[in-house]
């Protein structure tokens with residue numbers, strides 16, 4: 414009998430259910446009896462002992478279901494060691510609940526913040542296996558996270574829809590893409606959607622270069638321009654500021670998001686009519702795409718194998734299309750950025766895409 418605790422933490426994404434199903438199926442398939450303790454709303458459920466007992470039947474029919482059957486919440490790592498409002502030691506409470514339920518291990522699905530806490534629990538002596546989820550694809554140690562490809566599809570659809578209306582009206586359109594502090598989602602959706610200008614945090618933009626790129630298109634006979642802008646895009650001037658100076662500057666920031674700031678700057682520097690579209694959380698919603706269903710199932714299967722072998726302290730990931738295991742201490746606290754020198758950036762530039770640099 415394997416007693417497995419499971420939780421999904423942080424912002425949700427597509428294929429969380431597919432991944433959990435993969436873990437449970439692979440453990441059950443080995444012939445081992447399994448009891449699943451599903452903690453509700455991420456680490457919060459583990460801290461406060463809020464769980465549901467699940468069997469392998471609960472994981473049937475959820476391969477294609479978006480969201481997470483366990484619920485999720487953000488439990489910031491920054492304050493994980495601080496007592497809660499009633500003085501409860503959260504780390505100690507998680508350990509106590511783990512031992513009280515006599516768990517063999519905890520399966521944790523999450524992104525960056527989640528992995529820091531998962532690694533802390535490992536250091537505290539708990540048996541941990543993690544799976545990499547996030548639409549941002551910014552998790553270190555894996556080429557890809559699940560949720561990413563589904564989000565690329567949705568953001569690409571948004572750009573495709575904007576294309577037709579932009580062409581009719583001859584306007585400049587900005588589509589703001591999620592991705593937190595990295596540009597993976599914007600870069601991929603931007604290229605897939607045929608964006609003319611792609612702005613990502615890793616390549617700070619010069620607004621004059623952006624306007625030049627728009628003007629070059631118009632002089633060349635194109636009526637419209639589409640910009641795919643990452644929510645974390647940053648200008649060269651702001652990138653040159655220290656963290657403290659930027660924080661001070663942001664106190665007087667009045668735009669709803671970076672795209673509105675860029676739209677305003679373009680309008681002030683040119684005569685173009687600019688519109689902004691923000692698909693927002695639609696990018697995390699709906700059913701996982703086929704790639705993510707397969708990928709999350711493969712990861713789940715490998716996580717199941719590690720559990721059966723009693724190999725703990727790893728994240729399962731993918732490298733060169735093969736599923737791998739990476740020590741948690743090598744993953745926690747590191748971000749995977751787009752390298753401005755990556756060949757994909759050079760290839761995109763060869764296609765005429767401007768990064769505003």
Ligand code: F6P
Pocket residue numbers: 424524547548549591592593644697
């Ligand atoms: O990390 C996933 C993500 O969707 C980011 O792309 C985005 O910046 C953030 O979460 C949004 O967080 P929330 O759902 O808490 O608004």
